[in-house]
Amino acid sequence: MKSRTAGSPAEPARQTTGASRRSERYITLRHITSTLCLLAFASVLPQRVAAQATDSARVVQTVLADTLTVGHYCAVVRNAMSRDAVQRLLADDLPLVEAKAERVCDPRVAPLLLRSLTGQGAVSLAAVARTRQKAYSEVAAARLDTAMRTLRPLLRSRDVQPTINAALGDSAAQVFRAVLDAPALYFTAAALDRSLERLSRYERKLGLQSPKLNAIEVLLNYSAQRWMPGFAPSITRGPSPLELIASYVPAYATIDGRKLTAVSASEFGVRSYLFGDQWGKDGKAGLLKPAYWSIGALVASDRNGALAWPWDGRTRTGAFIGWGELKVGYLPGRKSSVIVTRQLQFIPFVF
């Protein structure tokens, strides 16, 4: 367990920006939980914890880190609410606190691990066996989150803390604070993960590996975000996976006779980004797990060639499908052809 003296300027600040932040955060929280659990158990079973902490503190911390439950939370809340001074202080808020305490003190959810409420940790086997179905646990977790989110500001705000401290005494007040803060930290950590997940989606859609837009596409997508459902970003989900395509592609290729020939075509369609860690791979892996796929209509002239105007001569209309940077199109007609190309912008913001 980390322990340092507050205000010790001699100790340099640790800064972390490495790729292992996510796991490290959970390790950090595990340390916090270890502290909390030791404190919580200390209030309930002081002799047992004292012995364990002195004999094999590290083992105890590891074991206890995953054992702080809703039942413990209920116990410290009930303990605080049993004090007259706290009841007097809560006054008008007392019925609300009692109602929410009732919810967290439901014996059916008592075995649920606080950590499991965020969906990040596994629900304990005991809890699953007790509730029999995971769905119930999820519903219970949401209800518990609401209840705890209501209880914490009522019982932990700066206004009430002095009364709680005085009513419980220093040691129990410390336990009380720590247990009420534990789920808040877990939920903040989960919210941070969601923020980073959204940011990762923005990176996939806007970042250096994403297809560049030409001027028309910029305007089209700007309009789509404003007026078409499904294209605007969302606070909880991040960017829309959809992006409109309207581009001139002078570098399709086909086999005409036995010759490799360039074909110019206009594309009108939609690109859909594949969010999630398993997508957006680089190199060869990107062929199987690209960052996006696309589909749409193709318009091309019957005269092949690079930089040919698609509406020159007889126009052929077909379709294309893209898987990452690779695109394959089909142009029907007397000389039907399969054409292929790679996602590329030749002249910035033009085509």
Add this chain to the structure above:
Amino acid sequence: MSAFKPQSIKWPADRAVLLVHGIGDASGAGAAAFPTAQLAAALGDDAANVAVYTLNYDFINDWAVRKTNLAAGIEVLGKAVATHFANAELSTTLAKYCGDVLWPILHLDTRMAVRDAYIAQLQQIVLDCGEAALARGHDPLEYRVSIVAHSLGCFHTYEALHAAVREPEYRLQPGTDLTQLECVVLMASPVQLIRSVAGDIGVLVPDRNGLSTMDAAGLSLPSQKMGRKSVPAARHFVSVTGSQDPVGGHLFGKQQTWGFMSIAGQRTQIVTQSLVGGDTAQALTLALAAGDGAGAALGSVIINPHSWTAYVSTEASLLREVLA
């Protein structure tokens, strides 16, 4: 996961400050763009007790520059800004200068991505705070977090804090989640300027309702409404701007209503600056164009009136007071 990793610091004591840069500050000079040395000098011996976080969101700007033709949007905004400046000689320079701080209002994805990066950094600070306090057996609510932002960073701060108090998703509501900040210091805030220009080009601005800067009720201190109670995002909200800084809403020493951010409840600090030479228009043009090198005078020192390092240095006593 994202390439962006929020900065995590082991707190040396019970205080932290987040520095949020303006447009281009960090892309040009990287970490050196943050006035950490000036802040340390301002705090003196106390500096060792403050965990200093820095938020760099220029990488998101770079995405947008590459992905879309932002230059065109900036040009539109620059023209809208120019209509506010009567002096024709200055309007081109000022339009270019201010246009840079206005573009996020036009690009929705970028605006939201910067907000998520900002929110992620605040969430990490809450976790670091909890870790530091719990490890020492302290109450995390006794620990204090402040923000010092400059230029466009003020706009992102204003928007992020309003989003934080509004959206339970972020777990940063000051009343519910007990994450009230100690102090927010906005230096050369363009929030009112953005509000004015965005109002001029209103139909072009996507998701106006999602922009607190465009709130029909006016600018306000971010606060969470809890029944009859209102819990502000920060105990203290301070606005600092120079008397020659057009981004902060001043032109030739005069406060401009279209550019000066005035929010009920904010504490305002105006830094007196004077332009060097007889031709004030030329002096301001030079000052803005020359970076930190020349232009306006603060006492005997000649500086760019929009310089962040200068603001931090000259407002050392204010920072000492609010970050103590």
